[in-house]
Amino acid sequence: xxxxxxxxAAAVVALLLATSAxxxxxxSSPSIRLHWAHIRSSAxxxxxxxxxxxxxxxxxxxxxxxxxxxLPPLSLRHLVFGIGGSAHLWPRRREFVRLWWQPGVMRGHVxxxxxxxxPPRNSSLARSLPPVRVSEDISRFRYxxxxxxxSGLRIARILAETFRLGHGSARWFVxxxxxxxxxxxxxxxxxxxxxxxxxxxxxxxxxxxxxNTYFSHAMAFGGGGIAISYPLAEALAGMMDECIERYPRxxxxxxxxxxxxxxxxxxxxxxxxxHQWDIRGNAHGLLAAHPVAPFISIxxxxxxxxxxxxxxxxxxxxxxxxxxxxDPMSFLQRSICYDKRRKLTFSVxxxxxxxxxxxxxxxxxxxxxxxTYIAWxxxxxxxxxxxxxxxxxxxVCKKPVLFFLRDTERGGNTTLGSxxxxxxxxxxxxxxxxxxxxxxLPDVNEIQVFGTPLSENWxxxxxxxxxxxxxxxxxxxxxxxxxxxxxxxxxxxxxxQAPRQPIKQHPSSAxxxxxxxxxxxxxxxxxxxxxxxxxxxxxPPLLLLLHVKARLRTLPRPxxxxxxxxxxxxxx
Numbered sequence: 317x318x319x320x321x322x323x324x325a326a327a328v329v330a331l332l333l334a335t336s337a338x339x340x341x342x343x344s345s346p347s348i349r350l351h352w353a354h355i356r357s358s359a360x361x362x363x364x365x366x367x368x369x370x371x372x373x374x375x376x377x378x379x380x381x382x383x384x385x386x387l388p389p390l391s392l393r394h395l396v397f398g399i400g401g402s403a404h405l406w407p408r409r410r411e412f413v414r415l416w417w418q419p420g421v422m423r424g425h426v427x428x429x430x431x432x433x434x435p436p437r438n439s440s441l442a443r444s445l446p447p448v449r450v451s452e453d454i455s456r457f458r459y460x461x462x463x464x465x466x467s468g469l470r471i472a473r474i475l476a477e478t479f480r481l482g483h484g485s486a487r488w489f490v491x492x493x494x495x496x497x498x499x500x501x502x503x504x505x506x507x508x509x510x511x512x513x514x515x516x517x518x519x520x521x522x523x524x525x526x527x528n529t530y531f532s533h534a535m536a537f538g539g540g541g542i543a544i545s546y547p548l549a550e551a552l553a554g555m556m557d558e559c560i561e562r563y564p565r566x567x568x569x570x571x572x573x574x575x576x577x578x579x580x581x582x583x584x585x586x587x588x589x590x591h592q593w594d595i596r597g598n599a600h601g602l603l604a605a606h607p608v609a610p611f612i613s614i615x616x617x618x619x620x621x622x623x624x625x626x627x628x629x630x631x632x633x634x635x636x637x638x639x640x641x642x643d644p645m646s647f648l649q650r651s652i653c654y655d656k657r658r659k660l661t662f663s664v665x666x667x668x669x670x671x672x673x674x675x676x677x678x679x680x681x682x683x684x685x686x687x688t689y690i691a692w693x694x695x696x697x698x699x700x701x702x703x704x705x706x707x708x709x710x711x712v713c714k715k716p717v718l719f720f721l722r723d724t725e726r727g728g729n730t731t732l733g734s735x736x737x738x739x740x741x742x743x744x745x746x747x748x749x750x751x752x753x754x755x756x757l758p759d760v761n762e763i764q765v766f767g768t769p770l771s772e773n774w775x776x777x778x779x780x781x782x783x784x785x786x787x788x789x790x791x792x793x794x795x796x797x798x799x800x801x802x803x804x805x806x807x808x809x810x811x812x813q814a815p816r817q818p819i820k821q822h823p824s825s826a827x828x829x830x831x832x833x834x835x836x837x838x839x840x841x842x843x844x845x846x847x848x849x850x851x852x853x854x855x856p857p858l859l860l861l862l863h864v865k866a867r868l869r870t871l872p873r874p875x876x877x878x879x880x881x882x883x884x885x886x887x888x
Contacts, residue, residue, distance in 0.1 A: 397424025401494035520590030639667030
């Protein structure tokens with residue numbers, strides 16, 4: 317009996333202890349629960365799950381000591397250039413490099429496929445050019461593209477060879493060709509937007525839709541320039557030789573570079589100031605409608621006509637780069653303004669040309685590039701280009717009068733450009749077929765454009781510039797161009813609608829209107845008549861005018877009737 321009672325008491329005590337232990341686990345602190353879970357996991361026969369290791373070491377540049385804003389701002393000393401060229405073309409193309417290279421300030425090398433005679437050490441030619449180096453042998457690499465050239469392998473390795481030379485304080489590596497014109501100041505301004513301690517791949521695609529389709533729409537074309545940050549250059553230098561062996565069938569250098577960058581997962585950061593210029597012929601349409609972005613580069617300068625009439629290719633590029641250096645940020649920036657009284661449109665491309673249209677042309681049309689050129693593959697249709705284009709004017713009465721840059725100079729914060737009237741081949745045609753309307757500004761031979769500097773942050777949120785017509789005196793018209801105010805507008809409001817006042821009548825005006833039905837349509841009652849007269853445009857050719865003139869001799873002469881488009885109906 318005693319034994320049974322002792323066993324019962326022991327069972328009760330054990331039950332109470334188990335209950336208290338359970339309550340302590342439920343209502344205890346989190347640290348005790350974690351400890352208990354650790355004890356349970358240690359007793360489990362399966363090891364705890366762990367995150368997978370990262371794939372390889374990071375190539376990121378160690379962060380600089382101290383806050384990042386204490387670093388000096390980006391300058392040309394932080395850029396290293398790799399210029400690709402060939403030995404047999406270098407004696408001619410080195411003149412292009414001299415136009416934009418700044419000795420003593422810029423760093424880099426020209427990489428050729430063979431040795432060339434060196435100019436005397438202390439000559440002006442030697443001092444104005446970057447040093448020349450010969451690329452390494454590429455015969456060990458495979459190249460199986462049936463239409464390309466193995467030189468694409470050599471040029472693709474320029475980045476790796478330049479990086480291995482060791483350039484202290486370098487932040488960016490820039491790759492261009494020897495037939496490329498570069499604006500170094502704008503390049504620094506644009507690259508300053510990016511974090512150079514991260515992997516960055518900056519450039520622009522081709523203008524040719526066929527080229528972008530064949531290579532890639534997400535590839536920076538090397539002729540227009542490629543900017544690569546230091547971390548990306550470091551990673552490419554370590555994998556370049558192995559990577560290009562995986563792509564023996566690629567065509568050139570920039571597509572091999574793009575293939576290796578794609579393996580690293582770095583996308584293209586497009587900047588509209590890089591211009592591959594895969595075009596031929598007259599580049600006027602591109603220069604007169606440059607994107608609203610800082611100009612950085614143009615390529616294939618030998619494949620296009622001279623940029624300014626009457627000059628050689630080298631002479632026109634000298635004038636081009638002189639205007640570029642005068643005010644880099646506003647160079648080639650556009651401005652549109654109107655002469656509402658004379659119904660004229662002015663389109664200014666700073667440093668290049670001023671176009672004066674004889675009618676009101678809306679900005680949306682002027683923003684499209686006039687197709688004065690053909691594609692690199694010699695196709696001549698609008699679908700071949702990956703940007704907005706428009707056809708050239710077929711009617712001589714709609715073609716603008718062109719004023720090309722003659723000279724430019726800078727005084728303080730103001731840039732003065734002198735633009736001279738071009739000798740047009742259609743002047744006689746305009747006088748005959750556009751009669752009675754004369755070509756715009758017949759008494760103006762020069763346009764002086766005064767430009768003011770843009771703000772430092774204009775390129776971050778760019779906007780087309782504004783212009784204002786000033787006085788005209790002694791055959792010279794003055795135009796002021798600068799950054800727009802917040803409330804300013806380049807609208808053509810008030811230019812596209814004709815006045816609604818009725819035209820004065822004459823007893824013989826019925827016969828007059830009947831005779832000129834096909835020459836100058838006029839109505840006397842409808843309010844829309846002046847506008848229809850504007851849309852009818854100038855009179856037809858000379859033969860019809862002579863026929864009408866013979867019939868008018870039998871009619872009484874009416875008084876002068878003013879026309880809303882500037883025509884005069886009493887002209888015989």
